[in-house]
Amino acid sequence: xxxxxxxxxxxxxxxxxxxxxxxxxxxxxxxxxxxxxxxxxxxxxxxxxxxxxxxxxxxxxxxxxxxxxxxxxxxxxxxxxxxxxxxxxxxxxxxxxxxxxxxxxxxxxxxxxxxxxxxxxxxxxxxxxxxxxxxxxxxxxxxxxxxxxxxxxxxxxxxxxxxxxxxxxxxxxxxxxxxxxxxxxxxxxxxxxxxxxxxxxxxxxxxxxxxxxxxxxxxxxxxxxxxxxxxxxxxxxxxxxxxxxxxxxxxxxxxxxxxxxxxxxxxxxxxxxxxxxxxxxxxxxxxxxxxxxxxxxxxxxxxxxxxxxxxxxxxxxxxxxxxxxxxxxxxxxxxxxxxxxxxxxxxxxxxxxxxxxxxxxxxxxxxxxxxxxxxxxxxxxxxxxxxxxxxxxxxxxxxxxxxxxxxxxxxxxxxxxxxxxxxxxxxxxxxxxxxxxxxxxxxxxxxxxxxxxxxxx
Numbered sequence: 264x265x266x267x268x269x270x271x272x273x274x275x276x277x278x279x280x281x282x283x284x285x286x287x288x289x290x291x292x293x294x295x296x297x298x299x300x301x302x303x304x305x306x307x308x309x310x311x312x313x314x315x316x317x318x319x320x321x322x323x324x325x326x327x328x329x330x331x332x333x334x335x336x337x338x339x340x341x342x343x344x345x346x347x348x349x350x351x352x353x354x355x356x357x358x359x360x361x362x363x364x365x366x367x368x369x370x371x372x373x374x375x376x377x378x379x380x381x382x383x384x385x386x387x388x389x390x391x392x393x394x395x396x397x398x399x400x401x402x403x404x405x406x407x408x409x410x411x412x413x414x415x416x417x418x419x420x421x422x423x424x425x426x427x428x429x430x431x432x433x434x435x436x437x438x439x440x441x442x443x444x445x446x447x448x449x450x451x452x453x454x455x456x457x458x459x460x461x462x463x464x465x466x467x468x469x470x471x472x473x474x475x476x477x478x479x480x481x482x483x484x485x486x487x488x489x490x491x492x493x494x495x496x497x498x499x500x501x502x503x504x505x506x507x508x509x510x511x512x513x514x515x516x517x518x519x520x521x522x523x524x525x526x527x528x529x530x531x532x533x534x535x536x537x538x539x540x541x542x543x544x545x546x547x548x549x550x551x552x553x554x555x556x557x558x559x560x561x562x563x564x565x566x567x568x569x570x571x572x573x574x575x576x577x578x579x580x581x582x583x584x585x586x587x588x589x590x591x592x593x594x595x596x597x598x599x600x601x602x603x604x605x606x607x608x609x610x611x612x613x614x615x616x617x618x619x620x621x622x623x624x625x626x627x628x629x630x631x632x633x634x635x636x637x638x639x640x641x642x643x644x645x646x647x648x649x650x651x652x653x654x655x656x657x658x659x660x661x662x663x664x665x666x667x668x669x670x671x672x673x674x675x676x677x678x679x680x681x682x683x684x685x686x687x688x689x690x691x692x693x694x695x696x697x698x699x700x701x702x703x704x705x706x707x708x709x710x711x712x713x714x715x716x717x718x719x720x
Contacts, residue, residue, distance in 0.1 A: 299382060302390040304397075308470035310383045311401055314408045315473050316536075317376030319527040322601045323538035325547060326364045328415065329601060330540065332669025335694050337684045338554070339591070339666055342582035343547045350583045354691045360698035360715060367700035369419045373412035378429050380409045396465030400482045403460030404468065407489045410453040411603070414496060417446050418673055421696040423714035437706050447500050454493045461486045475526030475600050478514070487514040488525050491604045498612050499677060506616040515609035521637055521663075524605035530598045537597040540666075545590030549580045552587045553685050554665065559658070561639050568639035569662040585687045593666055602667045607637060611660050618652055626652070633659050653678055 298306050321327035325341060326349075333339035334353045341349035348365050352358060358366030387393070387401050416425045425446050426438035441449075464482030472480045479488040490512035497506035514523065529538040542548040550573040558566040573589040580587055594601070610629050618626035623646055631642040638659070646652040657674050664670040675681045676695055684693045696714070704715035 298386050302386040304392045307390055311470045318408055318411055320372040322527045323529055323540055325539050328369055332672050333666050336672025337551050338671050340549050341547050342580055358694055358697050361701040366698050370700050373415045376412045377409050380405045381430050397469040399460045400464030400468050403457045403464050406453040406457035410450040413450050419697040450496050454489055458489050473528040475528040479525055494612050498615055503616045503619040510613050513609055519606055521607035522605055525603040526600035528600055538594055538599050541594040541597045545580050549587045550589040550591050559640055562641050572665050607663050637663050
């Protein structure tokens with residue numbers, strides 16, 4: 264069943280317990296129909312919490328967003344002996360929209376969450392028992408999460424574009440595929456509208472947020488998260504003045520820890536999701552050896568401090584002609600959080616924005632802050648050229664944001680450098696985007712849609 268027309272949305276109605284774990288209730292109670300026809304403050308709160316679960320979907324899966332983008336971006340491999348497609352499809356034959364766990368993946372869940380947000384926005388219009396400020400807080404939260412979900416889709420489908428209008432009837436005409444620029448513009452609209460709602464949202468949300476949003480659990484503090492996401496969206500469009508403006512309203516702060524930020528939460532609580540990127544010993548998920556071989560050295564000759572995100576194992580891990588000696592240490596438990604956006608990324612976004620708005624001195628200051636504070640590297644001198652700047656920027660982003668959101672692949676693509684990503688074997692390929700899922704393509708027959716065959720990658 265095609266995601267835009269016929270997707271079941273009961274999975275968005277999830278609850279958070281008092282300890283902060285996100286648990287799955289009886290999917291039949293309450294129903295989405297009940298939410299829209301008979302909304303109550305409790306149901307609104309439950310649906311809002313469900314959006315956090317929806318935005319977390321596939322983040323900690325071994326065939327999820329971080330893992331699959333890590334493979335195409337040469338941060339990681341998955342040597343799962345039970346499924347060779349982690350190599351044959353992801354690195355060789357071509358991403359296949361008919362492969363729901365691989366090429367056709369990372370599409371349905373964001374739209375499920377977006378559509379769930381639309382239903383929540385509709386329900387909040389008629390709910391009785393919530394103050395105007397509480398309703399505004401729900402609206403601001405919801406539109407911010409929807410923008411994040413649209414960004415997940417664009418990050419995987421890139422220039423193929425994506426549907427925007429998912430508010431129609433499930434059995435209606437398929438939503439048109441809109442150009443990438445239009446989807447970005449829609450994200451900006453959602454984020455700016457979300458900010459305006461949050462500004463009128465009072466002092467508290469009428470629902471609880473997960474532990475990963477501990478620093479953003481009021482409408483006022485959530486505005487900083489909203490602006491952080493907008494800074495990323497603006498940077499991806501090369502709107503550098505817009506990125507700087509958004510960063511000024513974000514939580515960027517050189518005096519705060521680099522890891523300060525918003526996270527997807529996981530736990531071992533009954534019914535909650537675990538972070539399956541935690542793979543002790545590297546039985547499946549392993550680190551690309553170039554993480555170690557490409558690392559810069561400190562003054563004492565030891566490697567960049569961020570190389571500690573991987574460790575050497577013996578014997579080396581091998582699969583289908585690929586060998587690595589390294590596994591990740593980033594996720595050291597199945598309850599480890601996965602970063603959504605952190606202070607360190609915001610500083611690096613400001614590096615780009617400053618450089619491209621004519622402030623190379625400010626950009627250098629921020630780069631040297633990251634070099635020393637995060638990498639333990641010595642400060643560097645002025646940028647010799649734009650190519651020198653890009654090489655330095657992408658190196659710092661690669662090691663600072665390693666294996667937490669596909670950043671290396673996205674960055675290489677937006678700077679036209681996918682061809683520089685390494686290939687372990689001659690038959691390996693570097694793909695620029697995921698195709699649309701097969702079900703999405705079949706819903707548009709007889710008018711074929713670009714991005715519906717593996718050969719188009």
